[in-house]
C-alpha cells in the first residue's frame with residue numbers, strides 16, 4: 001500500500017508540473033441538473049447577446065461543468081454552452097452513500113483536481129459520506145468538512161480489519177489465558193495461552209482483543225494483555241526452580257485437547273517428536289505446554305519420556321555413570337536383539353560415550369565396550385558398600401520382613417531439581433534406595449522396590465504394588481525443595497493412620513545418623529500413603545534447593561547415613 005501511494009505521488013507531481021490545466025479540466029466534476037424553464041436557450045458565451053447554439057427542454061437533465069456569476073456552463077453535444085443558472089435545478093443525492101478511505105494519508109482537496117489545496121488528510125478505514133462521484137473524483141464529507149478525493153482511495157466496502165502497523169501484546173497471567181472463538185467468556189475455547197506468549201492484535205471490541213497466535217485467530221480478554229513482555233520479578237531470594245518434566249510426542253500427530261478426555265475439543269495437532277512440558281496429570285492425561293506456549297491435555301499413552309527413536313548416534317561429552325542393577329547385559333549394539341558381550345553389576349563405574357535409540361555406548365570396568373539400556377545408568381555415584389564401620393549393622397528385627405522401598409519420581413518425572421541443577425531428586429531417591437535395599441537385605445529382610453532404574457511409574461500404581469505384595473512396611477524415599485533457606489528432614493504418615501510411631505522411629509533414626517535439622521513428623525494426605533493399606537511412611541531426606549544442603553546430600557556418604565537411619569527406625573518399629 002505504501003509503495004502504491006508513493007508511486008501515485010510521483011505521477012501526480014509529474015502531471016502537475018507539465019500539464020496542470022489540461023489535467024484539471026479533465027478532472028472537473030459535473031453536477032447533474034434539471035431544466036425548469038419550458039425552453040432554455042443555450043448560448044455560446046455567458047452573455048445574453050451571444051449566439052444561441054441550442055435549446056434545452058423542460059425536465060431535461062444537463063451536466064453543469066462550471067458556474068460563473070448567474071451563468072452555468074453545461075455539456076452539449078458539440079462541446080459546452082452557457083445557460084441561465086436560475087432555470088436549472090441541481091440534483092441532490094437523496095441518501096448519501098458511505099465510503100471508506102483505502103490508503104494512508106489521503107489528501108482531501110477543495111476541488112476535484114490535484115492542483116487544488118489540501119483541506120484535510122484521511123487514513124485507511126476512515127468512514128466518509130459520499131456526496132458525489134465523477135469518473136475520477138469523489139466528493140466526500142467528513143464531519144463538517146467537504147472535499148474531493150481521488151476515486152482510487154475511496155471504496156464503498158468497509159476495509160478488512162487490519163491495523164496499518166502490526167500491534168503486538170504479551171499474555172500476562174498467573175496460569176493461562178483462554179483464546180476464544182467469540183468475544184465472550186461463554187464462547188468456545190480455542191487454545192490456552194501461557195503467560196509471556198506474544199500475540200498479534202488484529203482488532204479491538206470493547207474489553208476484548210481479536211488476536212493471532214501461531215496461525216490461530218481468536219478473542220482474548222484485553223485486561224490480561226501487556227504491551228511489554230512480562231519481565232522476571234527481581235526477588236532477593238532465588239526461587240526454587242519449578243519441576244520441569246519434558247515428554248515427547250511419540251506418534252505421527254497427537255491431539256492437544258482442552259479437557260482431559262477424548263471428548264475434549266482439539267485445540268492443536270502436535271507433531272511427532274514435539275517436546276512438551278508437563279505440569280499436571282489426571283486420569284491418564286497430561287496437562288502440557290508446547291514449545292510455542294499452547295497449553296492443553298494430551299493422552300499419556302502417546303507420549304515418550306525420550307525423543308522418538310532415530311538411528312542417529314549422539315556423541316556425549318564422556319561421562320562417568322554407575323550401574324543401578326545387577327547382571328545388566330552389555331550388548332554389541334543398541335537393542336535387545338543384539339548379542340550380549342558381557343554383564344555389569346550394581347555400582348559398577350562405567351564410561352559413557354554416546355547414545356542411540358535410548359541406549360548408551362559404554363566401557364565397562366574391565367575395559368569392554370558395548371551398549372546398555374540408558375535407564376540402568378545413574379550419573380549419581382552409587383557406592384560399592386553400605387557405609388563405613390561407624391554405621392550400625394545389627395538390625396535383628398528386620399529378619400523375614402517384607403519391605404518395599406519406593407524411590408520417588410523417575411523417568412520424565414525428575415522430581416525436585418537441585419540448586420543450579422546439580423542433581424535431580426529422582427536420582428538421589430534411587431541411589432539412596434539402592435543403598436537402603438542392600439542394608440535391609442543384609443539384615444535378612446525381603447526387599448521389593450517400586451523401581452530400580454530411571455523409569456517413570458504412575459503415582460497411583462505405587463501404593464497398589466504395596467497392597468498386592470502385602471508388605472510389612474513401605475517407605476517412600478524423597479528429597480525436598482522449597483525456599484533456598486529451607487533445610488532439614490521430615491517424615492510423613494497418613495493422616496488418621498496408626499503408623500505415626502513408624503514415622504517417629506524413622507525420623508529419629510535419620511536425624512541421629514545424618515545430623516541434619518529435625519523438621520519433625522506430621523500427618524499428610526499424600527496419594528502414595530492414602531491408598532496404601534500397608535504400614536507406610538514417606539521420608540524427605542533434605543532440601544535439594546538449599547545450596548549448602550544439596551552439596552551434602554548428593555554424596556554417597558550422606559546417603560549411606562540416611563539409609564542407616566531408616567533401617568534403624570524400621571528395626572525399632574518391628575521390635
Ligand SMILES: [Zn+2]
Nearest residue numbers: 408415478479
Ligand atoms: Zn518427591
